[in-house]
Amino acid sequence: MSFFSLDSKRFEKFTFNGKFMILCKVGEYEKHKSTLGEKNKSIIYDAYLNNDTFSDVQILIGKEKFVGHKLALSAHSPVFQRMFCHEMKESISNKVEIEEMDPKVFTEVLRFMYAGKVENLNDTAEEILIADDRYEINELKLICEKSLISKxxxxxxxxxxxxxxxxxxxxxxxxxxxxxxxxxxxxxxxxxxxxxxxxxxxxxxxxxxxxx
CATH class of the missing domain: 1.25.40 (Serine Threonine Protein Phosphatase 5, Tetratricopeptide repeat)
Structure with a gap:
C-alpha cells in the first residue's frame, strides 16, 4: 500500500512520462569544526610535554632547551606548521631557535599546546599574548585577552x-x-x-x- 498515487492530480506537476521527479538545490557544504574536538585536541599530547619520547625537534631559547613534537606544535600553530612543512632550516635541522622570548613564557605556551591549560596567567598574560600573536595560537591568545580585560x-x-x-x-x-x-x-x-x-x-x- 502506497501513501500516494503518482496518478493523483495532486502530484501531476512533479511527474514526467509517469516518472516522479525530485528537484533539489545543490550548494556548497560548509565544514564546521567540532567544538569538542578543538577543546580536547591538546589532551592527546599531554603525556609528551617536554618529553623525549617520540620527540623530533628541539626548541632553543638562549641557554634553555625544550624538546617537542612537530605534530603537536603544528596542530596549534600555523607558523610551526609552515616551518615544518617546507624546506626551511628548522625542518631540515630539527631545531628551532627562538629569540626575544622568556623561556618561562614559552613553557606556558608549550603547556597549552600539549595539555590545554596555562599557569601564572595573571602575571604573564601580556608576554604570553605576544608569543601567541607571533605564532598565531589564537585559542590561547583569546584566553590572554579575556584575562587582560579584567584589568x-x-x-x-x-x-x-x-x-x-x-x-x-x-x-x-x-x-x-x-x-x-x-x-x-x-x-x-x-x-x-x-x-x-x-x-x-x-x-x-x-x-x-x-x-x-
Missing amino acids: IKLENILELLSFAEKHNADYIKKYCFENFVVKDLETFVKLEGYRDFLKSHTTLLAGWFTEI
Whole structure:
C-alpha cells in the first residue's frame, strides 16, 4: 500500500512520462569544526610535554632547551606548521631557535599546546599574548585577552589599547570600544595622553567614530 498515487492530480506537476521527479538545490557544504574536538585536541599530547619520547625537534631559547613534537606544535600553530612543512632550516635541522622570548613564557605556551591549560596567567598574560600573536595560537591568545580585560580601567585603557593594536588583540579593542568609548565618549577623549594616542592610532579611532 502506497501513501500516494503518482496518478493523483495532486502530484501531476512533479511527474514526467509517469516518472516522479525530485528537484533539489545543490550548494556548497560548509565544514564546521567540532567544538569538542578543538577543546580536547591538546589532551592527546599531554603525556609528551617536554618529553623525549617520540620527540623530533628541539626548541632553543638562549641557554634553555625544550624538546617537542612537530605534530603537536603544528596542530596549534600555523607558523610551526609552515616551518615544518617546507624546506626551511628548522625542518631540515630539527631545531628551532627562538629569540626575544622568556623561556618561562614559552613553557606556558608549550603547556597549552600539549595539555590545554596555562599557569601564572595573571602575571604573564601580556608576554604570553605576544608569543601567541607571533605564532598565531589564537585559542590561547583569546584566553590572554579575556584575562587582560579584567584589568582595564580609565587610567590604563590607552596603554592597553596601544598594546592591543600592536599585537592584533581584536577582542580587547572591541571590549574597550563597547564598554568605554561608546558608553562615555566625552570622558574617553578627555583622558590624559589621548592627543598622543590619537596621533599614533588615527586609523583605529577613525573606524570607531564612524560606528558611533
